[in-house]
Ligand SMILES: O=CN(O)C[C@@H](CC1CCCC1)C(=O)N1NCCC[C@H]1C(=O)Nc1ccccn1
């Protein structure tokens with residue numbers, strides 16, 4: 145199973161490359177990589193497993209972060225609803241994910257972003273689309289189209305950036321990291 149030693153860190157050129165589309169039918173190896181990435185996220189969010197395996201908690205992972213230059217991501221966005229704590233808000237292994245449309249309105253996480261491939265804090269607002277329409281294929285090759293907003297939308301955009309060699313801090317205004325235009329939604 146994947147642990148932190150499998151996650152490449154900034155400086156590794158793979159993080160700045162554009163990943164290749166995945167062809168269907170998937171190889172068994174590609175299916176295993178997807179499942180391993182989702183399992184990593186589940187383990188990282190389980191207090192016991194995270195401690196035992198020394199994992200940083202994660203809500204998303206892109207294949208280039210484990211040095212696989214393929215357009216596949218895993219997301220496991222935990223429920224925000226205390227009534228249903230065990231139903232993730234958005235979860236899955238997404239192949240060839242693509243933002244097909246998005247809101248004019250932008251949004252950012254109030255606490256800024258981090259990255260499992262970045263072992264330092266980089267303060268500042270990471271401005272992204274507030275709402276996206278996402279197209280992706282599942283492991284059978286079936287295409288899905290879903291609309292996401294708020295935190296799940298932010299997570300998916302962070303992951304798709306990794307497929308295009310983009311790091312979260314590329315979006316931070318270096319002159320004024322906490323500068324915001326009017327109308328940008330701050331998500332807390
Ligand atoms: O490309 C993927 N990555 O780099 C893992 C990142 C992805 C998120 C960063 C901002 C949007 C997507 C990640 O998950 N983190 N970033 C570094 C340390 C914290 C961790 C995190 O936010 N953990 C978390 C949050 C809520 C609940 C549980 N855990």
Ligand code: NI
Pocket residue numbers: 258259260261302306
């Ligand atoms: Ni990241």
